[in-house]
Amino acid sequence: MADAKRDWPRTITLAFTGASGAHYGLRLLECLIRAEVRVYLLISQAAQVVIKMETGLDLPARSGEAESFLSERFQAAPGQLRVFGRQEWTAPVASGSHPAEAMVVCPCTAGTLGRLAAGLSSCLIERAADVSLKERRPLILVVRETPFSTIHLENMLRLAQAGATIMPANPGFYGNPSRIEDIVDFMVARVLDHLGVTHTLVKRWGDQI
Secondary structure (H helix, E strand, O other): OOOOOOOOOOEEEEEEOOOOOHHHHHHHHHHHHHOOOEEEEEEOHHHHHHHHHHHOOOOOOOHHHHHHHHHHHOOOOOOOEEEEOOOOOOOHHHOOOOOOOEEEEEEEOHHHHHHHHOOOOOOHHHHHHHHHHHOOOOEEEEEOOOOOOHHHHHHHHHHHHHOOEEOOOOOOOOOOOOOHHHHHHHHHHHHHHHHOOOOOOOOOOOOOO
C-alpha cells in the first residue's frame, strides 16, 4: 500500500519478534493506529509463527499482503501503516537519515536482545534498532523471558547504558484486572506512556479503582 500524501504528526517503528506475548504487540499496533500515528511495522518469521499459535491470526508472509491485511483489520488510513520485509534494506528505518521518532520491539526475544547488545544487524529489525541507538532516538524493548540468565541481565544493562528503555512484560494487578485483555492493556499503556501517546486504557495509580 503506497504512502498517501499526508503529513503524519508522528512516526513510530514497531517490531514483532518471536517471543511469547503476541497480544501485546497487536494491541499496541491497534492503539497507535487509533492515535493517528504512522507505523513502520517489522515482523520476524518467528513472530508470524507465534502470532498464529497465540492468537489464531494467520498473517500473510509477504510484506505487502500483511500491510493490506493489518490495515483493514485495524482500519488504518491510507499510508498510515507500512510493513517492510525482513531484508528490505531500502526501508526508511534502515538509515539514520530517515529514522522514525521512536522504536518499540514488542515482544522482544532474548536472542534479539543479545544481538542488539552486540551491535549485530542481520535483519531489518536489528538494523532499525541499531539506528535508533546511534541516532539517540527512543528505543523500547518489551522483553518476554523468564527467568533471566546473567547473560540476559548483562545484555539489558548494556542496552540501557546505550540509551534503550528495558520494559519487561510484567503487568501490574492493582487495577484488579478481570480479563486477559486488561492485563495486556496494562503493559501497552506503559509503552504508550513512554512514547508520549495519549490513551485511556487503564486507570492511573491513585485514581479511584
